[in-house]
Amino acid sequence: MSGQAQVSAAKAADNMIKTGVVFRLVTFAVALGVVPIATFYGTKSYFFNDNSTYAAIAAVTAANVVLVTYIVQSVLEDRAQVTAPSGQNRNMEDSKKSQ
Amino acid sequence: MSVCPAYAPFFGFAGVSSAMIFSTVGAAFGTSKAGIGIAGIGPFKPELIMKSLIPVVMSGIIAVYGLVVSVLIVGDLNPQLDYSLFAGFIHLAAGLSCGLTGLAAGYAIGIVGDSCVRAYIYQGKIFVGMVLILIFAEVLGLYGLIIALILNAKTKDIPCS
Numbered sequence: 001m002s003g004q005a006q007v008s009a010a011k012a013a014d015n016m017i018k019t020g021v022v023f024r025l026v027t028f029a030v031a032l033g034v035v036p037i038a039t040f041y042g043t044k045s046y047f048f049n050d051n052s053t054y055a056a057i058a059a060v061t062a063a064n065v066v067l068v069t070y071i072v073q074s075v076l077e078d079r080a081q082v083t084a085p086s087g088q089n090r091n092m093e094d095s096k097k098s099q
Numbered sequence: 100m101s102v103c104p105a106y107a108p109f110f111g112f113a114g115v116s117s118a119m120i121f122s123t124v125g126a127a128f129g130t131s132k133a134g135i136g137i138a139g140i141g142p143f144k145p146e147l148i149m150k151s152l153i154p155v156v157m158s159g160i161i162a163v164y165g166l167v168v169s170v171l172i173v174g175d176l177n178p179q180l181d182y183s184l185f186a187g188f189i190h191l192a193a194g195l196s197c198g199l200t201g202l203a204a205g206y207a208i209g210i211v212g213d214s215c216v217r218a219y220i221y222q223g224k225i226f227v228g229m230v231l232i233l234i235f236a237e238v239l240g241l242y243g244l245i246i247a248l249i250l251n252a253k254t255k256d257i258p259c260s
Contacts, residue, residue, distance in 0.1 A: 021149065032159050036167055053252050056171050060244060063163045070156050071230065074149045081146055 028070050036063040103183045103259040108176065110187030114194025115172045118247070121198030122165025122240070125205025129158030132209030136216035144220045151219065154212025157233050161201045161208065161240045168197040168247045175251070181259040189254050193247035200243025207236035 039062040044055035133154035141148055172190045176182070215229035 025152070028156065029159075032156065032163065036163050037170065040167060040170060052171050052174055053248050056167050056244075056248055059167050060164065060241070063160055063167075067156055067160050071153055074153065078146075078150055 024073075028066065031066050032063065035066055036060070101259070102185070102257075103181050107182050107184045107187040108178075110184070111172065111176050111182065111190040114187075114190035114192070115169050115176070116194070117191070117198045118165045118168040118172065118194035118201075119198070120165075121195075122168075122201030122205070123162050125202035125240075126158045126162035126165075127205070128202075129161065129205035129207075129209035129212065130155050133158065133212030133216065136213035139217055140220050147216075147220060150226065151216045153230065154208055154216065154233055157212075157237050158205055158208050160237060161205045164240050164244045165197055165201050168193060168244060168251075171248070171251055175254055181257075183257045183259060186254040186257050189250050193250040196250070197240075197243045197247040201240045204236055204238075204240035204243075207239065208233055211236055 036059040040055050040059035043058040044050060044052060047058075048054040133151075137148060137151045137155075140151060172193060175186070175190070211229070211232050215225055215232065218225050219229065
């Protein structure tokens with residue numbers, strides 16, 4: 001019985017993680033396409049007085065900022081995942097031992 | 100033999116398309132090869148998938164480099180203005196340098212992403228090494244983009260007659 005409860009709790013946690021993860025991945029994919037081009041045309045018109053070279057540098061910098069954001073976010077999420085499920089497992093093991 | 104022949108825009112547009120095409124070929128190879136690695140580790144350790152997607156995102160950046168150079172070159176092409184053969188060759192060189200370096204970078208990212216992601220499930224400390232190798236691979240594409248930018252800046256004020 002406690003084994004089944006553990007499996008269903010794990011599935012519920014997986015579903016919660018999955019919906020958030022898919023949304024975040026789609027956001028990053030769209031940002032990787034939209035942010036550099038928007039930065040290129042935006043900085044070309046408003047910041048650099050139609051100098052294309054500086055606008056291209058700004059666009060490449062923006063694309064790399066999106067990349068670094070993804071890397072940092074995936075590392076932080078991995079650390080949060082390592083600490084959270086171990087707390088749940090400890091509760092399950094304590095309930096098993098008390099029985 | 101004039102400075103601005105009628106076939107000069109051919110080279111300009113060849114530069115535009117080669118920047119986009121070759122960098123996309125590199126990014127596609129990188130994405131697919133890294134995706135093979137992720138599909139390999141997915142059944143065994145699904146919690147590592149988000150970190151294993153980093154090579155795929157880096158391949159996307161290579162395609163973005165090609166896109167930025169294409170947009171940059173297209174901005175200089177105008178049928179109402181004079182377009183010299185010199186400017187055409189500059190644009191061709193810029194497009195080819197960005198495109199083919201992107202092809203090389205995407206190839207490297209794909210192979211490294213596949214192997215390192217498969218090693219990551221056995222040894223977690225490989226992650227930092229993987230990110231460093233991927234950064235070095237991506238910088239190859241960045242070098243091509245820098246040369247494309249420097250080349251493109253030389254097309255200012257080339258008179259026809």
